[in-house]
Amino acid sequence: MEKYSIVNYSAGKNWLTVAWKDGHASIFYYIYLRDNCPSPRNIHKNGQKITETAQLDTDIRPAHIELVQNDTINIIWEQDGHQSEFGAKWLRDHCLSKQEIEKREMKNRLFEPIELWDSTLGIGAPQADYQQIIEDDTSLTVWLEYVRRYGFAVLNNVPIHSGAVIEIARLFGYIRETNYGRVYNEKTVLHPNNLTYTSLALSPSTDNPYRDPVPTLHLAHCLQNQVQGGDTIVVDGFKVATMFRIEYPYLFELLSTVPVNFRFRDKDHWIERKATIIGLDAQKEVCSLRFNNRAIQPFEIENQLIPLFYKAYQTFARMLDDPAFQVKFKMLPGQLFITDNERILHGRTSFDSKEGKRHLQGTYADRDGLLSKLRMLKKKQMPD
Amino acid sequence: MEKYSIVNYSAGKNWLTVAWKDGHASIFYYIYLRDNCPSPRNIHKNGQKITETAQLDTDIRPAHIELVQNDTINIIWEQDGHQSEFGAKWLRDHCLSKQEIEKREMKNRLFEPIELWDSTLGIGAPQADYQQIIEDDTSLTVWLEYVRRYGFAVLNNVPIHSGAVIEIARLFGYIRETNYGRVYNEKTVLHPNNLTYTSLALSPSTDNPYRDPVPTLHLAHCLQNQVQGGDTIVVDGFKVATMFRIEYPYLFELLSTVPVNFRFRDKDHWIERKATIIGLDAQKEVCSLRFNNRAIQPFEIENQLIPLFYKAYQTFARMLDDPAFQVKFKMLPGQLFITDNERILHGRTSFDSKEGKRHLQGTYADRDGLLSKLRMLKKKQMPD
Numbered sequence: 001m002e003k004y005s006i007v008n009y010s011a012g013k014n015w016l017t018v019a020w021k022d023g024h025a026s027i028f029y030y031i032y033l034r035d036n037c038p039s040p041r042n043i044h045k046n047g048q049k050i051t052e053t054a055q056l057d058t059d060i061r062p063a064h065i066e067l068v069q070n071d072t073i074n075i076i077w078e079q080d081g082h083q084s085e086f087g088a089k090w091l092r093d094h095c096l097s098k099q100e101i102e103k104r105e106m107k108n109r110l111f112e113p114i115e116l117w118d119s120t121l122g123i124g125a126p127q128a129d130y131q132q133i134i135e136d137d138t139s140l141t142v143w144l145e146y147v148r149r150y151g152f153a154v155l156n157n158v159p160i161h162s163g164a165v166i167e168i169a170r171l172f173g174y175i176r177e178t179n180y181g182r183v184y185n186e187k188t189v190l191h192p193n194n195l196t197y198t199s200l201a202l203s204p205s206t207d208n209p210y211r212d213p214v215p216t217l218h219l220a221h222c223l224q225n226q227v228q229g230g231d232t233i234v235v236d237g238f239k240v241a242t243m244f245r246i247e248y249p250y251l252f253e254l255l256s257t258v259p260v261n262f263r264f265r266d267k268d269h270w271i272e273r274k275a276t277i278i279g280l281d282a283q284k285e286v287c288s289l290r291f292n293n294r295a296i297q298p299f300e301i302e303n304q305l306i307p308l309f310y311k312a313y314q315t316f317a318r319m320l321d322d323p324a325f326q327v328k329f330k331m332l333p334g335q336l337f338i339t340d341n342e343r344i345l346h347g348r349t350s351f352d353s354k355e356g357k358r359h360l361q362g363t364y365a366d367r368d369g370l371l372s373k374l375r376m377l378k379k380k381q382m383p384d
Numbered sequence: 385m386e387k388y389s390i391v392n393y394s395a396g397k398n399w400l401t402v403a404w405k406d407g408h409a410s411i412f413y414y415i416y417l418r419d420n421c422p423s424p425r426n427i428h429k430n431g432q433k434i435t436e437t438a439q440l441d442t443d444i445r446p447a448h449i450e451l452v453q454n455d456t457i458n459i460i461w462e463q464d465g466h467q468s469e470f471g472a473k474w475l476r477d478h479c480l481s482k483q484e485i486e487k488r489e490m491k492n493r494l495f496e497p498i499e500l501w502d503s504t505l506g507i508g509a510p511q512a513d514y515q516q517i518i519e520d521d522t523s524l525t526v527w528l529e530y531v532r533r534y535g536f537a538v539l540n541n542v543p544i545h546s547g548a549v550i551e552i553a554r555l556f557g558y559i560r561e562t563n564y565g566r567v568y569n570e571k572t573v574l575h576p577n578n579l580t581y582t583s584l585a586l587s588p589s590t591d592n593p594y595r596d597p598v599p600t601l602h603l604a605h606c607l608q609n610q611v612q613g614g615d616t617i618v619v620d621g622f623k624v625a626t627m628f629r630i631e632y633p634y635l636f637e638l639l640s641t642v643p644v645n646f647r648f649r650d651k652d653h654w655i656e657r658k659a660t661i662i663g664l665d666a667q668k669e670v671c672s673l674r675f676n677n678r679a680i681q682p683f684e685i686e687n688q689l690i691p692l693f694y695k696a697y698q699t700f701a702r703m704l705d706d707p708a709f710q711v712k713f714k715m716l717p718g719q720l721f722i723t724d725n726e727r728i729l730h731g732r733t734s735f736d737s738k739e740g741k742r743h744l745q746g747t748y749a750d751r752d753g754l755l756s757k758l759r760m761l762k763k764k765q766m767p768d
Contacts, residue, residue, distance in 0.1 A: 317438035
């Protein structure tokens with residue numbers, strides 16, 4: 001580990017400048033230092049912050065500063081008399097120069113950027129074996145890392161019994177219970193309240209776009225499959241959205257700004273949400289997709305926008321349907337697949353229910369639990 | 385119910401114009417009509433859409449149109465030979481003129497707009513009685529409507545036993561299980577992994593901003609309260625954000641575009657999320673808040689932005705702390721309060737745990753379940 005040494009400091013009106021032995025200089029605004037003072041009175045030993053930022057004097061400044069052995073800067077604050085002790089490591093780790101922020105981002109990064117994919121990913125890549133991930137943390141880490149990176153992974157040789165899908169979700173997180181129950185059973189029924197429970201083809205979609213919040217992980221486990229068709233299709237919606245944005249920026253603009261309605265109704269439920277098909281974060285990056293042609297409602301937008309909006313919707317939908325973006329595979333009993341439900345669309349081809357039985361059991365969970373588990377596993381495996 | 389009568393129609397290149405007896409004219413793009421054809425082959429009787437929009441010919445047009453008894457328009461489509469039957473009511477209900485969209489929005493609206501509030505709301509307003517909402521759907525509707533409208537409601541005389549808070553959540557939805565369990569117990573413990581489990585004051589905050597997705601409803605039920613302090617504080621964050629936006633548009637811009645880090649760590653979990661404090665929807669309206677001074681991490685933003693960002697953060701935080709925006713009350717055993725966790729902040733004053741015991745039991749749930757229940761209740765009570 002690098003050992004940082006402080007050469008000297010100078011105290012300005014609003015900030016402290018720290019000069020380092022390696023030639024770097026850091027500027028710390030006093031308000032930032034006081035706010036983040038690491039003393040036990042300010043940060044609880046559980047890591048939570050006690051300092052009430054709102055109550056700090058915005059113009060807070062030091063009454064006294066002292067550099068001890070090139071290694072620690074002690075400050076007594078004028079306004080509240082509080083004493084802070086900042087170690088060299090803490091200071092360097094909190095330097096907000098562009099260069100140091102970037103260095104830290106690289107150094108502390110537990111996760112590589114996600115990888116967008118198309119049909120060339122194939123089904124071979126993001127797979128693992130049930131017994132291995134149960135017995136071995138390294139295998140579990142690899143599998144969960146697939147989910148994070150590709151938004152999609154397959155697990156083989158899962159015990160074939162009802163409820164096994166819950167056990168898999170509990171390896172990393174918590175079940176998101178919904179009106180479909182803790183698990184739902186994808187098989188053909190006589191009076192389906194959802195087209196999932198038919199033998200119809202299901203074009204690639206994200207699940208439950210009518211929900212708020214949408215479940216962020218979807219798991220499906222094959223218990224029985226005696227039919228020829230019913231193949232599973234997965235598509236990286238972020239990949240498609242990225243291409244769509246490049247090729248059709250104006251259509252992308254429409255799908256990311258004009259909300260549509262998604263709805264699910266049966267005799268006991270009326271779940272509905274108005275939201276854009278493409279969700280952007282504050283930096284205008286794609287962060288969530290809601291696409292489900294079965295749950296979408298007639299567009300309720302002014303007529304003059306209809307032709308262009310259809311162009312946008314159909315163009316995007318046709319890209320999602322393009323085999324060049326799809327991975328297609330047949331779920332065998334004991335196989336399970338998991339998708340990031342705000343990124344990956346999944347669908348199935350139609351089948352003939354006269355050929356036999358097809359039974360998938362599915363459940364929902366959330367990303368935060370999976371990422372927490374993955375951080376803990378990675379941390380355990382990292383050299384300290 | 386109004387009875388609409390069609391006088392005549394004219395078929396253009398891309399759209400059908402329908403002239404109504406009341407003088408109104410509707411324009412329907414052919415692609416819209418074909419896409420939303422209500423036949424059982426296109427819309428399943430469960431309400432889900434079978435038509436694959438992606439597969440429709442964008443230039444689809446009628447081969448034959450027929451008006452029957454001023455009440456129905458039948459179309460045979462040129463490209464796929466499909467026959468559609470559009471009743472006058474369906475057509476009028478799908479007219480996309482500005483005027484008709486607005487009329488429909490008013491007519492079909494189950495929900496009034498939400499109401500923003502400040503301290504003048506008082507604790508008296510959004511309250512109900514446990515026994516009444518259990519026995520009577522009208523009372524339940526009123527209480528759930530409080531939650532939707534104010535983002536906050538109190539329930540009195542809830543049975544005082546562990547787990548009762550789950551029973552309340554199950555009246556309208558599903559428990560969002562987290563690393564804290566299906567319920568968490570807010571009482572003072574020796575080694576708290578969260579400051580909630582101390583006797584410290586908690587400044588108003590939304591819960592679990594480090595989660596993705598954040599639980600959208602929070603419920604807390606008082607089982608025991610023998611201390612003087614520990615008063616509950618609630619603040620309408622949307623109200624404060626609205627005032628903040630008007631008074632400090634540039635600071636508002638910062639909090640809605642520059643993401644910050646929220647984190648929770650203990651020996652088994654490392655939950656972290658980077659997100660803006662103020663979340664905006666595609667129309668730039670405030671749709672979610674994440675504010676929690678205990679879970680926030682040192683800002684990792686370039687130094688030159690620090691003074692202004694502190695100004696934004698402190699200004700917003702001080703507004704949230706302003707009693708003019710707060711409702712404060714003492715939770716008595718048997719009382720429960722619920723908040724929309726993306727809108728309402730809650731906090732508590734400090735207390736002296738030597739005075740006695742204070743035990744709240746909390747849980748999380750999601751908005752979609754509550755809104756679904758509310759729609760079903762309202763529909764049942766509406767004259768048809």
